[in-house]
Amino acid sequence: MNKEIIYGITGILDKPDDVINAAKKLEEADYKKYDIHTPYPLHGIDKAMRLKPSPLGYFALAFGLTGAITGLFIMWLTMSQLYPQIISGKPFFPLPALIPVTFEITVLLASVGTVLSMLFFLFKLPNNSHPLHDTDYMKKVSADKFGVCIEAKDVKFDLEECRKFLESINCHTIEPIYYPEETINFRPKIFETKFVMFLLAAAFLVSGATYVLLNKLMFVEPFNWMMFQQRLDAQYPTKFFKDGFSMRTPIEGTVARGTTPYLYKGNPEKAGTELVNPIEATKENLAVGKAKFDTYCSPCHGYQGNGDARLNGQFPNPPSLHSEKVRNWTDGRIYAVIMDGQNSMPSYASQIKAEDRWKVINYIRTLQRALNAKEEDLK
Amino acid sequence: MTHSSGSVYVKKEFAPSNLMFGVGVLLVGAIMMIVAYMVDNHRAAFNTIITFMFLMSIGLGSLFLVALEHLVGAVWSVPFRRISEMLSSLIFIAPILSIPLFINLHGLFHWTHPEALAEDVILAAKAPYLNESFFIIRTVAIFVVMGIFYFLLVGSSFSQDKTKSEKISKRNTVVSAIFMPFFAISVTILSIDWMMSLEPHWFSTIYGVYYFAGTFGAAMAVLAFISINLTEGGYMPEKIKRDHYYNFGALLFAFTNFWAYIAFSQFLLIWYSNLPEETFWYITRGQGSWLVVSIFLIIIRFLVPYAVLLPQPAKSDAKRLKFMSIWIIFAHFYDLYWLVMPTYSKNGASFGWMELVPPVVAAGLIIVVFNLMSRKRNLIPIGDPKLSRGLNFHL
Incomplete structure (x- = not known):
């Protein structure tokens, strides 16, 4: 004792x-x-x-x-x-x-x-x-x-x-x-054999039950009913709509959120007179414009916009952006070219966001100004 | 003093000044009300709805407390049941206030106008329910049915003081069970008819429960305030103590949460589904100065009572309980104001001396009715077989 x-x-x-x-x-x-x-x-x-x-x-x-x-x-x-x-x-x-x-x-x-x-x-x-x-x-x-x-x-x-x-x-x-x-x-004594065995048994039971529940039971009638619902799956056919498509085309005249419709397709002169550049040529905006220009425009137009880029000879050369004609175009007119393309240039509407298009235009203006500086720019 | 304290209760009469005070308040309220009707008939009528719904809250809520006690066999509340019983006689006073409203239905309810029905499909579809004659029938039926239950439940309890018959207690349990569904329907119809139909396009299925949540809280608060004051004044048996008070505090706390739960449920569903036919009711209350009123509703009706009543000692502390009772009674007025008045002034909260008419009239009526009812009656149900257990109640 x-x-x-x-x-x-x-x-x-x-x-x-x-x-x-x-x-x-x-x-x-x-x-x-x-x-x-x-x-x-x-x-x-x-x-x-x-x-x-x-x-x-x-x-x-x-x-x-x-x-x-x-x-x-x-x-x-x-x-x-x-x-x-x-x-x-x-x-x-x-x-x-x-x-x-x-x-x-x-x-x-x-x-x-x-x-x-x-x-x-x-x-x-x-x-x-x-x-x-x-x-x-x-x-x-x-x-x-x-x-x-x-x-x-x-x-x-x-x-x-x-x-x-x-x-x-x-x-x-x-x-x-x-x-x-x-x-x-x-x-x-937490690590007694009995207790550890009990823990192991509990873990085995719980994981087994979870496995059966999630992998077997869920696919058994009636638990699988939720998988076969009357619903529309994107890009799959359906009987719900007459035309058999589950995705709907937007209603005519509606506009997606955050976008502005482009109303001048095939009518660049009208765009030139009516469209106004909403973006100011600030330092940050010009930096974005330069980045986009270097990525998308420079392969043909060249880094300076002279039309003498690295793809020279493989495609018809684009005209220089420093010509009198382009310098006298309004921002809206250039915008129309980016949207619609011109001659062998395709549309860049899907590559460059609307906002960035205006920034690219601002950057082109800067390039033009650099080659044709005015008296007052020296001040 | 013997152990069975039910028989040793000796009634202490109230000072007659109590009644005179009540009559004075009521007179002031009545004069204010009449002047209000002369100055601005429309606005006074809206305030009368608040008065009416508040008094029905206290009357029906007290009757509900009485029936609840019978039904669940509550013991702690037996000493206070008589106070609820006397207050429930307000259901005979409130109908008087509904008379000027009945005369003025056209001024209050948009759906009473036949020309509005003609050009409004929704109102026309609701016309089988929302029409003047059925409206009056419903309200009068509620007065009658609740009046019958008053005599069955309360009248028999008054007579039990003399007969001391145990049968009455047993029968009241059965009557209470029958009373419950009638009460639920009555409260729902009252709230839908008199307050929700002020905006006849709007609907919320939880509205009746919302009004009930406020009703229970207000009836409980009036009961707690009167009971604690009477106990401190020595009008109630000495055995009433903190253990009894704790139940007042716990129930006031519980129904503060219940109100918030219901109010938030109503708001969340409407806010989330975001359907224009439902949201406009909240948009009215969320614009301009009404937004301030709405935010203060959350603070006054929920946050303050929640914070004050949360600690355990607060639930049995007489001083805090009395303060919170008055607070919750006032909060119920505020709640009713928030429910009713935006229909009167959609573009911003209007608060003037006319909005003081409901509290003054209601306070006067409650004091007068309670003093008159208690004149020849005991303040505790001395014939109830559960009384001595109720007095000896401890947590």
Whole structure:
């Protein structure tokens, strides 16, 4: 037998009112380290024992706030910063739509966090035993008796004194509780064979069930019904529309978002008189214009626009951009050439964005100006 | 003092000044109302809808609290049931306020105009429900049916004080079960008819629940305020304590959240589906000064009560509870104002002395009715077999 250490002294009472009185007496006698055990939650015992309110509420508040802030932050980061997408015409940070999710995350973190902090901070979890376990006292108080236990940790603890005190509050079957010394230095063994085997079995079961669910069960009638819905798939035939196409052509006269229709196809002179360059020739815009010009225009027109580029000889040479004719063209007239092409030059409408076309034109103007500088440019 | 405290209750009479105070407030309110009707008939009528719906909130809500207690067999609320019972007699006062509204239906409801029906397909389609005669029939039917339940539930409880018959309690449980569906339909119809049909094109299926959420909160707040004041004044048995108060606080807190849940559900669905036939109602309330009113609605009706009532001690602290009760009663007025008045002034919130008529009239009526009802009656249901358990209630 190992050396045994005293944990405390216990006494049994028969009625709930007695144990509430006992708690009041213990408080009057100024005992600090004692506990009351009852077979069911007893109304009013917390007041009699002068228990402080549980700190658990603060854990719940902290975890809940963490959940709310984290949830909102992640959604803000992904939806409006990293991958901004228009979803059913809503803004990039659609707050009302995020509130249910935020609420769920708040509740999830608050509840899980509260339970875990209760287990680990208040119940001191991996410790899974207690000196009172497996005693006659515990058997009685978890059946139909009410128990008082004064712990040896109490500064006023003295075995005989406490025995007398428990007698004075009408306790019977008063017993001291001892526990073996080795449990003081008890370390929970997480890597016991039994426990590891249990974990392995659980992992195997869960992964097996997941596999069956996702790879087999989902393709069994009726769980596969969702796969065969009456729906339109892009670029697939359908019976829903008369013409058999699932994709629809836009309604005549409608314009896609963010675009301006080009109304001068085959009519460059009209474009020259009516179109106006909306882009200012700032430093940044010219840099973009130069980049686009060098990529798309310079293979034929040359870096300076002289028409003497590296493809010279393989295609008919384009005329110089510095001719009197081109210099007198309006921006809109040049725009029409980029849109429609001219002679053997094809349309560049699909390669260069509308905005960038104007920037390219600004850059061409700069090139022209460089070769035909005016007096005032020298200032 | 014996343990069974039901028999030792001795009624302490109110000071007659209470009634005089109520009569004074009511007189001021009545004069304000009459002047309002003379100055601006239209605006006064809209404010009368607020008064009417508020008083129905308190009356029907109190009746609901009484029935709820019978139905679920609640114990803690037994000592306060009589207060709810007396307040539920407001359902006989509110109809008086509906008379000027009935006379003025044309001024309030767009759908009462035959020429509007002729050129409006939607209104014409709704005409089988939204027509004047059926409207009046529905409202009067609600008054009658709720009046019958008042006599069944409350009248029998008054007589139980003398007979002390246990049978009455058992019968009231059954009556309460029958009452519940009638109550649900009544509240839904009342809110749809008197407030939602102010914008006859607009519809929201959750509207009745929205009004109910506010109704429960306001009825609970009035009950809590009166109960705590009476207890502190020594009119109630001494055994009433913080444990009882805690239930007031918890229910006020719960229904603050319930209101927010319902209000947000309504908003989210309409905002997300973004259909013009639904959104215009919120667009009216989201433009100009109405936006400020709407934002303050969230703060007043939800955020402040939520924050104040969240800590556990707040739910049983008499001082904070009294303050929050008054706050929630006021918030219910604010909510009704937000529901009704944008139809009157679409382009911006209008707030003047006329908008003070509903709170003053309602406060006066509640004080007067409560004082008159409690004159010859006990303040606790001394014949109820659950009373002593209710008084000894602890958490």
